[in-house]
Amino acid sequence: MRTDAELVNAVLNGEKQAFAVLVKRYERPVRAIALDVLGDYHLAADVSQDAFVKSYEKLAELRKPEAFGPWLMKITRRCAINSARRKPEQTRLRTKIAAAIENPDGSLDEDKQRLLAAVVKLPGAERQVVMLRYFADNSVKDVAKIVGRNIGTVTKQLSRARKRLRKILERSEL
Amino acid sequence: MTSHENIEKKLEELAQSITPNGTLVEKVMSRIDTKHIAELSIRRFITNPFIKLSAAAVIIITTGIGIYYFTCGTTPAFGITDLPELFEQAKVIHIQGWNYFAGHRMPDGAEIPPAEIDNWIDLENGRSRYTGTGLSIDKNGVSVTTAETISDGQYQICLNHTERHATFFRISDYQRMLNAYLISKLMYGQIFGEIEQLQNFEKVGYEQIDEVVYDIWQRDTIHAVTEHANRFKFWISPNSGKLGRVQVWSKENDGQWELDNDYCDIEYNVVIPDGIFSMDIPQGYTSKNTKETAIASELGGGGGVGYSDDQYDLRANTLIGFMMGDGSVIAAWHSVNNKSQTPQEEFFKGLEFGGPLPKLPVEVYGLKPAGLSSDITYTGYHLTYTQKAGKFIEWSLYVPDRTPPASARKLGYDVLYRFNLDPEPKTTIGLTVDCNLLIESAKDFEKWVLEAMAELSDDGKAPADVSYERVLQLAERIKSKNN
Numbered sequence: 001m002r003t004d005a006e007l008v009n010a011v012l013n014g015e016k017q018a019f020a021v022l023v024k025r026y027e028r029p030v031r032a033i034a035l036d037v038l039g040d041y042h043l044a045a046d047v048s049q050d051a052f053v054k055s056y057e058k059l060a061e062l063r064k065p066e067a068f069g070p071w072l073m074k075i076t077r078r079c080a081i082n083s084a085r086r087k088p089e090q091t092r093l094r095t096k097i098a099a100a101i102e103n104p105d106g107s108l109d110e111d112k113q114r115l116l117a118a119v120v121k122l123p124g125a126e127r128q129v130v131m132l133r134y135f136a137d138n139s140v141k142d143v144a145k146i147v148g149r150n151i152g153t154v155t156k157q158l159s160r161a162r163k164r165l166r167k168i169l170e171r172s173e174l
Numbered sequence: 175m176t177s178h179e180n181i182e183k184k185l186e187e188l189a190q191s192i193t194p195n196g197t198l199v200e201k202v203m204s205r206i207d208t209k210h211i212a213e214l215s216i217r218r219f220i221t222n223p224f225i226k227l228s229a230a231a232v233i234i235i236t237t238g239i240g241i242y243y244f245t246c247g248t249t250p251a252f253g254i255t256d257l258p259e260l261f262e263q264a265k266v267i268h269i270q271g272w273n274y275f276a277g278h279r280m281p282d283g284a285e286i287p288p289a290e291i292d293n294w295i296d297l298e299n300g301r302s303r304y305t306g307t308g309l310s311i312d313k314n315g316v317s318v319t320t321a322e323t324i325s326d327g328q329y330q331i332c333l334n335h336t337e338r339h340a341t342f343f344r345i346s347d348y349q350r351m352l353n354a355y356l357i358s359k360l361m362y363g364q365i366f367g368e369i370e371q372l373q374n375f376e377k378v379g380y381e382q383i384d385e386v387v388y389d390i391w392q393r394d395t396i397h398a399v400t401e402h403a404n405r406f407k408f409w410i411s412p413n414s415g416k417l418g419r420v421q422v423w424s425k426e427n428d429g430q431w432e433l434d435n436d437y438c439d440i441e442y443n444v445v446i447p448d449g450i451f452s453m454d455i456p457q458g459y460t461s462k463n464t465k466e467t468a469i470a471s472e473l474g475g476g477g478g479v480g481y482s483d484d485q486y487d488l489r490a491n492t493l494i495g496f497m498m499g500d501g502s503v504i505a506a507w508h509s510v511n512n513k514s515q516t517p518q519e520e521f522f523k524g525l526e527f528g529g530p531l532p533k534l535p536v537e538v539y540g541l542k543p544a545g546l547s548s549d550i551t552y553t554g555y556h557l558t559y560t561q562k563a564g565k566f567i568e569w570s571l572y573v574p575d576r577t578p579p580a581s582a583r584k585l586g587y588d589v590l591y592r593f594n595l596d597p598e599p600k601t602t603i604g605l606t607v608d609c610n611l612l613i614e615s616a617k618d619f620e621k622w623v624l625e626a627m628a629e630l631s632d633d634g635k636a637p638a639d640v641s642y643e644r645v646l647q648l649a650e651r652i653k654s655k656n657n
Binding site: 015017019021023024027028031032035045048049052053056057064066067070074078081082112113115119121123124125130134135137142147162165166169 | 181182184185186187188191198199201202203205206272382383384385438447448449488550
């Protein structure tokens with residue numbers, strides 16, 4: 001498995017297909033961020049596509065290839081906010097996400113929205129490992145490899161993230 | 175949902191709900207297919223910092239200036255004292271975070287859900303977008319109001335997201351001038367006042383956020399009146415000086431620190447997304463008015479205090495403050511008892527320039543420098559009063575009993591007030607007055623103080639008996655008497 005940094009460098013050296021690996025790797029995390037902002041599955045799908053294309057266009061500006069994940073998530077959030085601003089009738093920002101039934105119309109139920117909002121609220125490094133571990137279904141070992149940190153660090157980050165999530169959720173479970 | 179397993183399970187369930195789109199990879203790859211990779215390589219070459227540095231070195235060496243050695247030969251080490259200068263260079267600032275309402279609880283003791291803050295300032299064009307959160311607690315429980323104020327420099331639209339309504343305000347020439355000044359000085363916003371409190375911060379650790387290592391700087395302050403303690407924490411990159419995060423903590427009665435505000439995403443000079451300063455009314459919102467029928471915005475966004483029971487409803491607000499070059503302070507304030515029949519003019523009868531303050535229901539009798547461990551007290555003297563739309567506004571001069579530190583102006587002032595009731599009700603609500611404007615000449619005085627008085631007068635004129643010289647002479651006389 002190649003690290004994010006290796007894939008970014010490969011893309012920059014002309015291996016375009018390496019970008020497909022990054023898209024596959026970050027598809028769910030990107031969708032999750034967009035969904036958190038927009039509250040609508042279909043809009044989130046459009047925004048995910050835009051975010052990946054934008055990140056490709058700007059890839060040369062990424063000074064640290066190993067920081068691809070957090071950087072992509074920032075781009076996604078910005079794309080989603082732009083989309084929300086352009087379509088205020090369809091969506092409000094996170095605080096305004098309406099409670100909705102599970103999935104058929106593309107929305108999350110209230111508990112999941114709350115959990116997603118909490119995940120997005122995590123500090124960048126923790127958010128990245130949580131998303132890669134749970135949303136992109138990687139083992140801890142693979143997450144460590146992808147982000148270029150050692151397994152111990154990733155394990156600690158995951159543990160801290162879960163503690164933090166518990167706190168955030170306890171606060172919001174009122 | 176408190177156990178480790180539960181969180182894991184919930185995360186897995188959430189992930190399952192976010193189903194991958196089988197065609198995303200194809201769609202993205204097809205869209206980027208037309209992009210030529212060579213373009214990226216060239217851009218990478220240009221944006222590579224080492225190449226930039228080499229290019230700069232070539233230019234500098236050919237012009238014979240030794241800055242190249244300075245640039246390369248020093249280790250960058252930014253600390254908290256570099257923040258104001260770094261902020262001065264910012265043209266666009268974006269702050270995102272959460273307000274946790276520390277110290278407040280639901281009637282059943284549960285915590286209040288945090289409210290999101292998402293603020294933008296466009297300094298060059300005088301535009302801003304602010305998220306405000308309000309908390310009201312009464313016998314029916316706790317309600318959180320989320321509102322946004324968007325300003326294009328001439329108009330403001332206030333969006334109440336809780337009640338889903340919009341109101342337009344028109345900003346006067348004075349307010350426009352004042353806002354432009356305040357924004358240009360970067361003192362407009364939740365954190366900018368605080369970053370000026372540079373003394374007595376200490377480095378307490380470091381943390382890596384999004385691949386950047388930040389030093390954590392911390393300082394505790396105690397409110398002069400309420401004795402309430404706050405802790406400020408700033409995450410600053412020692413390499414770039416970038417401010418990565420700001421937290422404000424509050425010490426609760428049990429001695430525990432609770433997170434009050436967490437500004438976790440701070441960006442400078444980023445591209446402003448389309449529509450950030452749009453004054454369009456969101457669909458589904460009712461509008462109280464239009465730009466054409468906008469309400470004139472009232473000067474004075476100062477805070478207020480109050481006390482209410484079956485007999486009394488006492489209120490006081492600070493409206494605006496100015497610091498004179500000699501260290502004394504002019505502040506405008508307003509106070510009423512909504513349950514009293516006494517006409518307001520009664521309180522202002524027989525007052526003299528330089529004499530005692532009016533015995534208003536809540537009396538702002540003094541000031542203390544905010545956030546400083548100082549026993550300096552500013553005592554209030556009456557200057558004049560103005561009237562606008564039935565409201566009486568007291569203009570007082572506050573003279574310090576010794577020379578205040580230079581940082582006092584930047585921090586604002588804690589207000590010393592009393593409820594003129596017997597027995598006096600006790601309250602722990604803090605009130606401050608900001609004094610971002612320094613008055614150092616008669617011209618400044620006319621431009622800012624007299625114009626503010628005119629703005630807060632029905633006839634649009636400042637009282638004739640107040641002048642720069644008279645105010646300075648009065649302050650001098652009081653100081654001599656104190657000595």
